[in-house]
Amino acid sequence: QSDQKQVVNCSLLLVFLFSCLLHLHPSLTFSLKNCMIVFPESPNNLTVTCINRDLTAVPDDIPRNVTSIDLSTNQILKITDTDLRCLSKLMYMQVTFNSISHIDDGAFVDLIELRTLSMLKNELTNLTDNIFKGLRKLVTLTLSSNRISYISPVAFQSLVSIQSVELNNNRLHRITNITPILKLPTLHKLSISCNKLTSFRSDDMHLNVSNLRSLELDMNPVRKFSIRKDIFPHLQFLNLGSSGHEMKWDVANKTFLRSVSSLSLSHADKSFQPYSAVLKTTESLKILQLEFMKTLIEKGLIDVACQIPSLRLLSVSFSDIHTINDTLLRSCSQVTELGFSYDILSELSEHSLRSMTQLRLLALNNNALSQVPLALRGLSTLEVLDLRCVFQNLTNLKVLNIQDNSVFSFDSAFKVNLHKLESLNLHNNRLSGLQYGAFRNLSSLCVLDLESEAPYIVHDGAFEGLGNLQTLSFSVRDVYDELFIGMPQLKNLTVLFNWNQKSSGQNDDPTFSNLPNLRRLVLKVYEEPLEINSLHPDTFKYTPKLKDLHIVDSDLSDLTSELFWPIPNLQTLDLSNNNFRSLDFLVRANLAALSWLEISGNELSTINETVFQSLPALTYLDMTGNPLTCECSNAGFNQWVQSNKQTQVVNGHQYTCAFPLSQQGNKFLDFDTHSCWIDGSFLYFLSSTCLVVFTVLASFIYHFLRWHLAYSYYLFLAFLYDKRRKASPHRYDAFVSYNIHDEAWVYKEMLPVLEGEQGWRLCLHHRDFEPGKPIVENITDAIYGSRKTICVISRHYLQSEWCSREIQMASYRLFDEQEDVLILLFMEDIPAHQLSPYYRMRSLVKRRSYLSWPQAAQHTGVFWENIRRALDTADRPADNRHLLTGRPNYI
Structure with missing residues (x-):
């Protein structure tokens, strides 16, 4: 015990x-109050976003197995040493655009797996000794746009894996503030733009060598850039940007910047010499970016740059270049990638690109060109052209981007010389239609974007010849089967169209019957009156590999389960912005693999939770924007949202009640469902528990207490009869209780002596019981109508149900009347332990004298005399009391 x-x-x-x-x-x-888990979710990659939730502190319901969290755009004021406890699996953390001014020392100590920490746009002023304690695996740290003016010399000592640090737009004013960072052996990138550094001198740094690869110094008032020793042997990218007026450039040896291959200059003043000196000390330069450099470009800076033999990419932007003449790029014959973007460029002279015989990429986007420049005609090596055009002779072109223009027709532009084109982007133009064979010669095309704000006519066979096309998006007035002929490898399809009866798949062949490899299908409907609210059951009959299905912005209000039977591998289903009022069609849809379901913006008011129970793999559910009712009809769904541990109901804690009016505007999950019912599962539990307890109890009672209960029952019956018959005279001297197996002994031995010789009047059940009367009443009348009860006990007697009842009633009379009315006569020697199942019999034997026939075999006369004396005790109680109440013995 x-x-x-x-x-x-x-x-x-x-x-x-x-x-x-x-x-x-x-x-x-599983349900988070202030955050949501971002889909896709996997057991080893749990992403939580808490963006723009008006949080003033780190929420306390962040799952412990989170690997990525975004707390951006809130009002968090500080991070305490308990806010991030136990988040040992966290790898990526963003706390940007908050008001954090203080971080407790050791606040990150549990983040042993953290790789990226971004605290952009906060109010930090100091980086203390132990602020980053525990972040041994941190790789990227962003602290830009704070108010940091002091950095402890040991603040970064814990960051033994750090590779990138961003401290842009702070208040650092001395290079000694960042020297401890430069000493970190794993550091590759340092960004300190927009600070208050007035000089960058190696003499001010107590540094032997740094492993730095990238350094951004732009937007600092640097008056002097001086490197007098070889401390940056690995530096590859240098951004000087606008470094102040009359910057002095002092690099003692060209080899000190021997690894610099990328350089960015911007906002330069009118002084040409410092920037010319910069270019002359970067002899390994491959990439040069020039922004807001109009004055120095006019003075010949591009010519100086193109004198560097290794230069391959030249980008000029925001420099107010209106015209590229024949001489501007004359020295740039080795350049392979050239960009003039956002330069208000309106003209290229016919021979301006003549010297660029190795040019593969040309970007002229966001300018003021009114026509395709003639300068493009001779660029036979060009692979990528961005005009955002005559394509003759561009035989190696692979990517063509003409999006966001006003192209309404391209006639035969794509029918010749573009055999290597892999990606064509005509997104958001003004196409009037697509003719038969419009893309027939683009045999290498893999991606085609023809999506537009308005639908257009697509003729049969418009996409024929696109045997390698895998991704297609376009806008069309009508969708029908012949539209998709010629694209057997298509995997991703996006269609914006007008939905009519033909589009529904009511025709003989399903609409998508020619797309057997389709994996992702997006159907969007223009805002026009529709003629159908469902889909034909065979719509997806020939697309068994479909995994992602999006049918949005339509008037769909009902679907059948049969629609989804041909696509059992569906993983993503988006039915947002439709008119669905019920999701019962999902119950028998056989979507065992569905993990992502979005049904936002529909007319769902009452949800049957069994719908989601029929989707065993569902992990992401978005029901935002549905008019949910906060009544008992939704109690099951309410409980399911809060209790299920598998499916994340996105923003479930923000769902509001639309009905009834008294609940309108209240939170859906705040609706009290306990007033609706006692949980059915609890009732089942209670019922089953009671049944089990009852079964166990009944078994116990039957096995151990059945004789007690039976005895109590018959004592009660005897009590009733006793009260009724106490005044009745005795009709018999004795009632003989015996088993049928002992009847022969009763007749041959007992009756001749007791009735024949001694003259007693006996009551025998087979002879004296009243016919037609209930046997229980006969037994009771016999016991109470007799002065005594003689029990002829044998093993058969003990096994007899009626004999048991007779001795039980006689026992009650014994206790009730307190008279010696019971005579026990044993026909066999029965050990006491064999009487234990018959509880009352054993207790009687222990307390009373009894007669034994086996022991009286040689003295039968004495045996019958003792019975006579026992029967005669009622008249002479004092003479016989010893026989019946003395110490138990055999006679």
Whole structure:
């Protein structure tokens, strides 16, 4: 018993601790109050976003197995040493655009797996000694746009894996502030733009060598850039940007910048010499970016740059270049990628690109060109052209981007010389239609974007010849089967169209019957009156590989389960912005693999939770924008949202009630469902528990107490009869209770002596019971109508149900009247332990004298004399009391 008590106490303690854990850490529940888990979700990659939730502190319901969290755009003021406890799996954390001014030392100590920490746009002023303690695996740290003016010399010592640090737009004013960072052996990138550094001198740095690869210094008032020793042997990218007026450039040896291959200059003043000196000390330069450099370009800076033999990419932007003449790029014959973007460029002279015989990419986007420049005609090596055009002779072109223009027709532009084109982007133009064979010669095309704000006519066979096309998006007035001929490898299809009866798949062949490899299908409908609210059951009959299906912005209000039977591998289903009022069609849809379901913006008011129980793989559910009712009809769904541990109901805690009016505007999950019903599962539990307890109890009683109960029952009956018959005279001297197996002995031995010789009047059930009367009444009348009851006991007697009842009633009379009315006569020697099942018999034998026929075999006369004396005790009670109440003995 002591051991059992200890086990019970331990169990109660565990339950208590677990309850406390749940109370203290709501993150153990699946539905988050202030955040949401981002789809796709996998067991090893759990992303949580809490963007723009008006949080003033880090929420306490962050799941402990989170690997990425975004707390951006809130009003968090500080991070305490308990806010991020136990998040040992966190790898990516963003706390940008908050008001954090203080971080406790050791606040990140549990984030042992953190790789990226971004605290852009906060109010930090100091980086203390132990602020980053524990972040041994941190690789990227962003602290831009704070108010940092002081950095402890040991603040970064814990960051033994750090590779990138961003401190842009702070208040650092001395290079000694960042020297401890430069000493970090793993550091590759340092961004300190927009600070208050007035000089960058190697003499001010107590540094032997740095492993830095990238350094951004732009937008600092640097008056002097001086490197007098070889401390940056690995530096590859240098951004000087606008470095102040009359910057002095002092690099003692060209080899000090021997690894610099990318350089960015911007906002330069009118002084040409410092920037010319910069270019002359970067002899390995491959990439040069020039922004807001109009004055120095006019002075010949591009010519100086193109004198560097290794230069391959030249980008000029925001420099107000209106015209490219024949001489501007004359020295740039080795350049392979050229960009003039956002330059208000309106003209290229016919021979301006003549010297660029190796040009593969040309970007002229966001300019003021009124026609395709003639300068493009001779660029036979060009692979990528961005005009955002005559394509003759561009035989190696692979990517063509003409999006966001006003192209309404391209006639035969794509029918010749573009055999290597892989990607064509005509998104958001003004196409009037697509003719037969419009893309027939683009045999290498893999991606085609023809999506537009308005639908257009697509003729049969418009896409024929696109045998390698895998991704297509376009706008069309009508969708029909012949439209998709010629694209057997198509995997991703996006169609914007007008939905009519033909589009529904009511024709003989399903609309998508020619797309057997389709994996992703997006159907969007223009805002026009529709003629159908459902889909033909065979719509997806020939697309068995479909995994992503999006049917949005339509008037769909009902679908059949049969529609989804041909696509059992469907994983993503988006039915947002439709008119669905019920989701019952999903119950038998056989979507065992569906993990992502979006049904936002529909007319769902009452949800049957069994719908989601029929989707075993569902992990993401978005029901935003549905008019949910906060009544008992939704109690099951309400409970399911809060209790299920598999499916994340996105923003479930923000759902509001649309009905009834008294609940309108209240939170859906705040609706009290306890007033609706007692949880059915609890009733089932209670019922089953009661049934089990009843079964166990009944079995126990039957096995151990059945004789007690039976005895009590018959005592009660005897009590009733006793009260009714106490005044009745005795008709018999004795009632003989015996079993049928002992009847021969009664007739041959007992009756001749007791009735024949001694003259007693006996009551025998077969002879004296009243016919037609209930047997229980006959037994009772016989017992109470006789002065005595003689029980002829044998093993058969003990096994007889009626004999048991007779002795039970006689026993009650014995106790009730307190008279010696019971005579026990044993026909066999029966050990006491064999009487134990017959509880009353054993207790009687222990307390009373009884007669034994086997022991009287040689003295039958004495035996019958003792019976006579026992029967005669009623008249002479004092003479016979010893025989009946003395110490038990055999006679």
